Amino acid sequence: MTTEGTSGALAPLSEDLSPDSRALAESLRDLFYGLGISVRRYAARRHLNPGALSRYLNGTRTPPWDFVADLIANRNQHGTPVTIEVERLLQQLHDKALRPNRAAHKLQQMQTQLAEADAAVSRGESHKQALASMLEDRERELRDLRQRIRRLEHEREDDRQSHETALATWQDEFRQLTGERDELEAAVDRLREQLADAREEVTRAEGRCVLLEQQLEEAEARLGPPALEMALVEALEATNRMASVPQLVQLVTRLDTPGQEKTATELVTSAGRIRPVTEAAALIAALHAAGRQHHAEAALPAIVMTRSAEDVVCLVASFARAGLEDCVVTVLQTALKIHAPDQLARIGAGLSGQGLEEQTKALLGSMAVTHAVVDAVETLLTLDHLGFGGTAEEALRDGARKRPVWELAELFGALCASERHDLAEALPDTVALERTSTDVVGLFSALCDRGLDYSAHQMLRTSVSNRTTAHAASLISALRTTGAGSPRLLIDEALTDWPVQGVAMLVQDLVDAGEWAYAMSAVGSAVRHRPPAEFAELIAVIESYEGDLTVLLTFFVSSQSPGDIARLVLALYDGGFFAYSAFAFWEALRGRSAGHSGEVVGFLEHLRGSQVSLAHLESHLEPAPEPDPYSDPESESGSESAPRTQSLRDIALLGQALHLARLPALSRTALLTAGVRLAAGEFAELLAQLVSVAPHLATALLQDVAREADIGRKFEILVAMEESPFIDALYPRFFLKVSGGDTELLTTMRNAHKKQLRRSAEERAREKLRDERSDRFEDYKRTLRSLTPRRAKGTHRKVERELEFLE
Template sequence: MTLMPLSSEIPDEAKNLSTELRRFFDSLGISVRRYAARHNYDPATVSRYLNGKRVPPWPFVQDLLTEVAENFGTPVQQDAYEVIRKLHRLALEVSNKKLYEVQVLQDRLAEADKEHKLAELRERTLLEAMQARQHRIAQLTSETMAINSSLLEERDRSERLEKEIKQLLPAKDELTTLREEVRALKEQLNRAQELSEQAEARCQELEDQLQAAEEAAQSGNEAREQEELQSALQEAAEAKAQADVLRELLEQIQKEATPNSEPNPAKGPKRPRRDFPLRRKTYAEQVKDKPAAAIAAELVKMEISGQSSAAHRAISDIAEKFPIQKIGELIVKTSAMSESTSRTLLMGVGDYRSPAEIIALIRERGTEIVGRGSDLASQLILWFSWDRQAADIFKLVALLRHENWNELATECLAGAAQHQPPERLVHLIKSADPADRRTLLDFTASSRSTEKIVPLVAMMQDPKHVATTSELLTILKKEYPSKFSDLEKLLDAIGPLID
């Protein structure tokens, strides 16, 4: 079925509309009958619409514009769309006043609904912004309370130290006195040793004299020599008695100079010894020698028996402190029994372990299947990138590239772009080199909704980072035009908040 020339009897408004509709229809290169079959229209009705004999309903016009856009792979320009809309309303007003009034009301309803959606979107965005600030307030409040608690602890510790110092002052005086007494006793000891040596020398001299006297007595001078002998014996006895006295004095001085372990009643009671309790073993230390299957069964049993808090503490302790060589096997064993327990363990490993340990774990068991058909390496990368600091993210990416695991490095950046909190993601983007920054911006644009992109744009209003914001908006405009359009409208609606 071919189109007839436009009749001169139809109004100019209808003729103008039909001319534009024909221009769009002719660009499709199909017959009226085929177009009608595609859209379930009567061919005669489509012909009357295009010949200007009847003003088509607005949905017919929208279907035609959509068909043209799909045929050429590009949306109809907004200016052309507005021209067709204006021509349609003028033609409808001339041909059918009541339908025109109905269409005007429908247009107003659509506009009102659009404004309502924008208002809801603005409300949600403002609510999220308010919640983010409330969360930050709560976080700062918690940090302030922790600091105050630390200050109180330091003050209590300072007071305890002052009390201990005061208690040590008498001991200090006692120590000074004891040192003086020891010094005096050492002097007396040295003097006693000298006297003892002199007495020993005198004894030896007298013994020599006695031996000479005995020899002289044997030679015939008995009377004189007997007298000398008695005198020598008396002097020897006196010297021996003096030596014994000096020896006893020396022993007494040595006892007094020796430190006494018993308390001195005159100096006050001995200070009690502090007994510190033994440290209780952690869960990881308790089970470190058990087989991985037994540990996995114990963790799953705790979780399904209602001991979720105990299970969480045990899993966190293992994730943080368990030998990295055994964690991979434990994750695999746990995954075979309970996906939720395995996921909690993976989250803990991602939170606590260093980039180097993550690399070691991937190298050992990265190809093992855990969870819903995903390998262990991808799961580890996902949970690591969820909430780690920028330095850890870039360190892991560098190590992955060093191992030629470039796909995993890209997964790490993608996970960070999708899941990191807005503040950390902005810091991550600002800290990245140009190539990684482009990767982060690409995944941010593709994975985040319009509502989640708005806070990022708001946080990157620093003049130093205008280029980064511009790059993100360029990616959105080129690759995701509908998302960019919604973002523009939302930014216009909440402009005062961003400024």
């Protein structure tokens, strides 16, 4: 061997080389020359010893296959790519070159088998992940199909009687979906079996890797240190099994130089795998203390992969006592990725048993959030079986805080199917108390789709009863938006035991959120279930928030049932809110249909409300007077109990509502009372309003007036009706007919009045004509004065003739 090999050019191959070694060296040289760089540069690039690289290329030493594989990879990146056939030929040459050295050849075969086993592990992991992903997709499709089938079943049950054609269509779709569901269930079962097989295969491959590593280490140990040319890694492997922890730390420190970092990390990894777990933990801690933590951190995941659950617990405990939090995190993260569900449960139980509650929470909480539902359930049930039910419940709560709600519903269903309802209840309770209203409603819908209606409704009640009114308002809004449940039922359940202040705040929050209908539903629920004193207090609190309640009352009347409106009117009156009571009463008459207002009045009569007594109504039967522009509005505002006058339209609607409420006598009496107080023109307007809403009440009013009024009043009313453009001529004739003995006199008086009207009209026409002639005369006179003599010559005679005509 010459020094040329270490500087740049390679020396010629020795004549003493065996044919196999020569063939391998020539092939390696061909690969190396294709890179176009010197030996020293390639050695620096690959962190190799230049002398060792020269011996590999000169054939004096057979390189390990890793060196050949790296050389092929570099040639593929920077030169002409190496074909598969050439790579196989190189492998055969390498194998032949090693055969004279049986121990080295055996060692290389075992390394190759280890690489193949490790590749099998990688393929198994990829296959397992693919199967898990496929299983998750199929389970999601199966869950969607089950939800669609349940919806179709509900639709079939509701529409079966009246939609025979739709039922036939549904049956076809139902059979098709059922067939798809069965296929997906079969596919899910197959994938689960394949996933279990893949896990077993990975476990066997990992076991084979461990066995091959041990055999490889034993074979390397049996080789012994060769004279002078023994590779550095071989020496380190021998030291790895015999050196103490301090000696290993010193060796890693010496190797921590440029070009040897990878060797140092491999040394730590190998020692951590084969040594007892206490020594492995001590080695990692000693490396941290010596400032070589980067080697410890790089080797730690590989160490955890081969350790049992008990070893992982020991590692975490040792690192926690030493204050190595980064190592604790690395161990827990690696365990989450590679350990099976039952092993994770044992790790969690072991950590909890040693009092490492923080680490237990971190491990199991991450498991409950990130692992597939089937794995999470297996882990939790194993934990509970080991006597750590509280730890399992706490992990469930961590999952409930962060996991998607549809996965929580699946997890809840799986736990219930395993008869662990006590453990499963931690999920909806945590969501009800800590998640947003949208998440609560989402889980509610998902649980209902799975037939878990009781748990879903219990979760809603818990969420409403234990959180703020703003959350309750947001929850009601989310229920309305998604159509997942009945917000009104939730309101009734929630407000049963709430204090008055809480109910008022809920109403305010619903109004602020734009949910007026449900705010009114809350008020209606309070009307139905609260005693009068509490309802009066509630109205007072809402008024302190809102100010004037007329807008709120208007919306209530326009959206609630007649019974609730009647109860509101009566409750406001009994609570001393007379003006609000009257406002709600009249809004009920004018805001909805005639039948609706009649039902409101009927409920008031049934509830013995004074609003439908004549004594109470008489104060409202006066028409609203014209405002005095010179009066002081503040001085005439009146007290809350002062009577509020109503328009003629309202009086007509009142009569109609009383009649529809089966109070015809009170209806006629109220209308007659109002009619007696009105001037003739206003009476005609009231009659016109009655004709538009209830013509039979108009004829009844005319009959009552014809019976009660004197001749003068009758004449005024008759004249007002005939002069009104809104009253048909039939009504004056009917009035004359029902006037009895006064009919002839009224006819005479009407004819005389008409004659007088005609005379007055003719006199006014003549007066108007005289005024027009006078105005024309003055115009012509002004015209004559404005004309010049020449221009006036032709028009003078014409003007004079017109003036003579006008005179």
